[in-house]
Amino acid sequence: MKNILITPEELRELIDQSVTEALRRCQPGKPPIEGPEILTRKQAAEFLRISLVTLNEWCNQGILTPRRLNSRVYFYKGDILKAMQGPSAEEESEPYWNRPHKRNRPKGRRSR
Numbered sequence: 001m002k003n004i005l006i007t008p009e010e011l012r013e014l015i016d017q018s019v020t021e022a023l024r025r026c027q028p029g030k031p032p033i034e035g036p037e038i039l040t041r042k043q044a045a046e047f048l049r050i051s052l053v054t055l056n057e058w059c060n061q062g063i064l065t066p067r068r069l070n071s072r073v074y075f076y077k078g079d080i081l082k083a084m085q086g087p088s089a090e091e092e093s094e095p096y097w098n099r100p101h102k103r104n105r106p107k108g109r110r111s112r
Contacts (some may be wrong), residue, residue: 015025036078
């Protein structure tokens with residue numbers, strides 16, 4: 001086995017080169033995968049500056065569209081921004097409070 005003599009300065013330089021190359025291979029500058037920004041009920045209420053009760057009422061009235069994942073409720077920030085811009089041209093014919101909601105729609109069979 002051969003002994004190689006190296007000065008501390010040369011060792012430091014070799015380590016710096018190795019670390020720099022390893023970091024270059026990792027490419028930490030890549031942007032993260034982007035998707036819709038998701039808000040919890042509390043975050044959505046804070047974003048809109050309303051109470052959780054009002055948020056719940058807006059969901060029941062069909063103003064906001066909640067997304068469910070198991071038993072949790074989430075909102076897409078883009079959906080909230082669209083809802084705050086107002087109704088589209090096709091929805092303007094009828095005010096949102098007169099539009100049927102899931103709970104108010106007629107069911108397949110009559111309830112007794």
